[in-house]
């Protein structure tokens with residue numbers, strides 16, 4: 001249990017007046033959580049302080065060698081005023097897996113969740129009231145040694161910031177066009193694909209920019225060895241409904257084990273769908289589209305929730321999905337998941353965690 005010291009801001013900022021145009025990750029709340037790690041001492045000085053720039057030496061390791069990991073979570077306000085999190089233990093555990101791979105010292109899962117809850121409690125008034133808007137939470141941790149040697153640091157900073165946010169894609173729930181990336185890769189066996197480390201995203205930006213220039217929202221990554229099997233999309237996992245069955249890449253080291261992904265799979269199995277977690281060749285996806293069997297495609301992620309896909313482009317061929325509108329199953333998944341998150345549907349799975357008033 002952390003002993004968190006709270007210092008409140010003397011100059012609170014104005015909250016956004018228009019919650020319908022928040023965008024994603026543009027506005028930040030009044031406070032942030034900080035905790036330091038020093039080799040030999042462990043994690044220490046957990047504190048909530050006014051949101052402010054971090055003074056860092058230019059030779060700080062993270063700037064040079066990207067020893068950094070992060071998480072993405074949300075807090076939701078329900079109709080009765082409760083503020084709740086969604087499966088925060090899953091984020092805490094994944095943060096530990098990312099930490100292990102990047103040689104960052106673990107934060108105990110209970111401490112991670114306590115820190116998130118404490119910050120959300122202090123900035124509770126920032127959790128949006130409007131439908132579809134939530135408080136996006138970004139925990140992250142980075143190497144804070146000063147020096148240019150390539151080795152694991154002896155000092156780290158764990159920080160959490162929060163941003164009232166709307167839909168991740170400007171399209172909202174409108175189906176998006178996805179470019180199947182045939183040149184660049186995101187991950188390969190033995191690398192960091194299963195972690196949420198900044199480096200994975202840095203390496204993905206070029207392909208994303210090129211795809212955006214051509215009017216696509218994101219790229220679909222293929223496996224890094226044969227460039228044959230579908231893996232994930234820039235900021236989401238991806239699922240395909242082909243002839244009644246749902247297919248998605250297995251989490252075998254190169255794919256991010258998404259919290260939304262696993263929740264959606266649980267819902268689908270409860271509803272009697274067969275979900276295949278395994279290798280799905282992009283050639284088979286295109287063939288299914290030609291035969292009229294590619295019924296629905298959707299991305300899943302914390303920021304994007306469930307995002308319908310209307311078109312895939314691979315090597316100059318287009319696969320058009322359904323009639324270009326959101327599919328019935330995609331809509332049902334979106335309604336069910338957001339229903340549970342915003343407290344409009346009963347949470348029979350115990351996925352939501354109310355944030356108690358502490359401070």
Ligand code: COI
Pocket residue numbers: 071072073201235236301302303304
């Ligand atoms: C999330 O869905 O929370 C993510 O972290 C994706 C992010 C890169 C926007």
